[in-house]
Amino acid sequence: MHAQRQGGSTTPETPAHPYRRVTSFRSRRAAITEAQQEVWERLWPELGMLAQPPAELDTADWFGRSAPLVLEIGCGTGTSTLAMAQAEPDIDVIAVEVYRRGLAQLLSAIDREGVANIRLIRGDGVDVLEHCVGPGTLTGVRIFFPDPWPKSRHHKRRLLQPQTVALIADRLRPGGVLHAATDHFGYAEQIAEVGDAEPLLRRADAGEALAISVDRPTTKYETKARHAGSAVTEFLWVRQP
Numbered sequence: 001m002h003a004q005r006q007g008g009s010t011t012p013e014t015p016a017h018p019y020r021r022v023t024s025f026r027s028r029r030a031a032i033t034e035a036q037q038e039v040w041e042r043l044w045p046e047l048g049m050l051a052q053p054p055a056e057l058d059t060a061d062w063f064g065r066s067a068p069l070v071l072e073i074g075c076g077t078g079t080s081t082l083a084m085a086q087a088e089p090d091i092d093v094i095a096v097e098v099y100r101r102g103l104a105q106l107l108s109a110i111d112r113e114g115v116a117n118i119r120l121i122r123g124d125g126v127d128v129l130e131h132c133v134g135p136g137t138l139t140g141v142r143i144f145f146p147d148p149w150p151k152s153r154h155h156k157r158r159l160l161q162p163q164t165v166a167l168i169a170d171r172l173r174p175g176g177v178l179h180a181a182t183d184h185f186g187y188a189e190q191i192a193e194v195g196d197a198e199p200l201l202r203r204a205d206a207g208e209a210l211a212i213s214v215d216r217p218t219t220k221y222e223t224k225a226r227h228a229g230s231a232v233t234e235f236l237w238v239r240q241p
């Protein structure tokens, strides 16, 4: 496979979706700074890919080692990605995001901090799950504050639907962890229902030793949500043998 590598200035703002499917993201245009552009041009060819299915990912080649692999879908500006990867240097992290400015911010932070265990994919995380990672290959999947799509006519756009959760469970290795968090009450109810209904997953026990750290920093998004009075619900499921 191939996940296609792509340079800076010609990059469209949101990658074209190769086939029709309801997606969990909106198209956003946002310029990146000159400094971010410089880092993007220098580092993206090595650390970044554009997900264009069908594609197979040789992670040992990409990271230059074999290590447990975590996929984070919708990393935003990468605050959690960076901190969690720094806290666990023996784990490799792939951050997936459609929003180029978020990836550019993360890439600049990786450059500034000299972090070696993060790679980036620009595109739809569902495509990455479907085409880029095989069954039983992931030690963790992180989904922090997925877009809530609060209007009921938009609920079909929510990322955590039964099919996506089944796909995540299939891609996790036994003992692998699905870690999700949301500040939206209605979405929290849906996530709980869908995750608990997935036969390959069980809730983690309180205090259970898990395959990855679940200690995450507070992002700007979360701070705003808390200031607005929203409670945050955290979910931890473990892939059954």
Ligand SMILES: C[S@@+](CC[C@H](N)C(=O)[O-])C[C@H]1O[C@@H](n2cnc3c(N)ncnc32)[C@H](O)[C@@H]1O
Residues within 6 Å of the ligand: 023, 024, 025, 026, 073, 074, 075, 076, 077, 080, 096, 097, 098, 099, 102, 123, 124, 125, 126, 143, 144, 145, 146, 147, 159, 219, 220, 221, 222
């Ligand atoms: C509300 S933001 C949260 C960002 C970050 N996780 C945080 O906690 O600050 C949700 C992010 O998910 C991204 N996103 C939504 N659906 C996605 C998908 N299917 N694949 C990749 N990224 C997605 C959006 O572009 C957006 O940046």
